Amino acid sequence: MRYLPLDEIEEGMFLARSVFGEDGRTLLARGVKLTKNYLRELKALNYTHLFVGDRPEEVEVNGISEQTYSQVLRSVRGVFLSAAKNQNLDFKEVLDVVDFMVDEVLNADVMYNMLDIKNHDNYTYLHSVKVGIIALIMGKNLGLARKQLKELTVGALLHDIGKMCIENTILKKRGHLTYQEYEKMRDHPKYGFEILRGAPGVNLLSAHVAYQHHEREDGSGYPRGLNGDQIHLYAKIVMAADSYDAMTLGRSYRRTLWNHEALAQLAAEAPEKYDPKMIKLLAQSVASYPVGSVVLLNNLEVGLVTAVTRSSVEIEFLTGADKGQRVTIRANDLLKVERRLS
Ligand SMILES: [Fe+2]
Structure with a gap:
């Protein structure tokens, strides 16, 4: 799951978190395959970012359904x-x-x-x-x-x-x-x-x-x-x-x-x-680097935050030899998040 600006989202990606209107109605449900029309409509409604993935996922990041x-x-x-x-x-x-x-x-x-x-x-x-x-x-x-x-x-x-x-x-x-x-x-x-x-x-x-x-x-x-x-x-x-x-x-x-x-x-x-x-x-x-953030690590590789608990952050490498691998970082580990990129 990634958190991307609307402009960078391509047709065919899946919506990883539902989009709600201000009245709490679901405008677009999680798991939907994004089409050109959907993206155009969301843009017209001034939405700026979405959570997307390459396949439909079940995520409830806040413990609130x-x-x-x-x-x-x-x-x-x-x-x-x-x-x-x-x-x-x-x-x-x-x-x-x-x-x-x-x-x-x-x-x-x-x-x-x-x-x-x-x-x-x-x-x-x-x-x-x-x-x-x-x-x-x-x-x-x-x-x-x-x-x-x-x-x-x-x-x-x-x-x-x-x-x-x-x-x-x-x-x-x-x-x-x-x-x-x-x-x-x-x-x-x-x-x-x-x-x-x-x-x-x-x-x-x-x-x-x-x-x-x-x-x-x-x-x-x-x-x-x-x-x-x-x-x-x-x-x-x-x-x-x-x-x-x-x-x-x-x-x-x-x-x-x-x-x-x-x-x-x-x-x-x-x-x-x-x-x-x-x-x-x-x-x-609250998470310093929420799920979906892209971060720079202290080994100069780029990672995607895929899960956060009170004591750890799970990262998927987006670059380097370990690209695609996931690693869990805890407070005293040598590998650290340096800063957020997007
Ligand atoms: Fe107030």
Whole structure:
């Protein structure tokens, strides 16, 4: 399986991971043989990259099945849209699907390991779902109990729901916001808290995740300027996951960082902005070189990342005498990943 820019994908390759629309519907299912028409349509929808392989494969890199992933996406989109229209909110579907997410993640040895199949329109929901999965894996690695994992994940999935109370002109603006627009934007954690507090089935701590996810360790965050111990553990987890994903998903006005660069950047900003324990936890929970990355090794050969666990990376050599062979690299091995190429 490789993660390739659309322009480099040829007819006849197989889709190795399904492409979902922003409403969670499957646009193109895993295993499909790509035709010229499919590729043209995906390009028209602004998709930039796909996972492809020479034959259909079964991969569930995050420990979350595609079915659950699609359900999370759909349910999160549902409540966000209801919030935007100021309708009565029903969180039942989100709460139900979080049960599946927790089950699946508890039963797998996973690192967050996904490169984005994205276009320009699905940022908000994709981002929410990704932050939900990353926070859940972090919570699992921290040893949180099932009930706590649920509260954390609900808060993480819905942390930005308050954005639905912000005017679309500000929300969808490309480029920098004016001071006044920025001030309005800074109200979204408070709106989120108001939406979630007291909602049936939603724990107050999940509401506090929305309220606190832009606070920072040194008190420089918003809306209340809380610091250190005043910030709840769940919010500390979600703020690390949120910043990490924002750095790697990339918006038009910011350079997209690769996964390992984002981890380094966050480590550099701790302890002022982030709790160093949370950044360490994040580094143990997300893959520096996700499956599908092409990397340069320290023996100057090029390799494709084919699997990642918490303690190892599996590489398939793309060059050299061992071309086509796979090798598992662990922390103390002489063979190391030097840097990512694509
Ligand atoms: Fe936010």
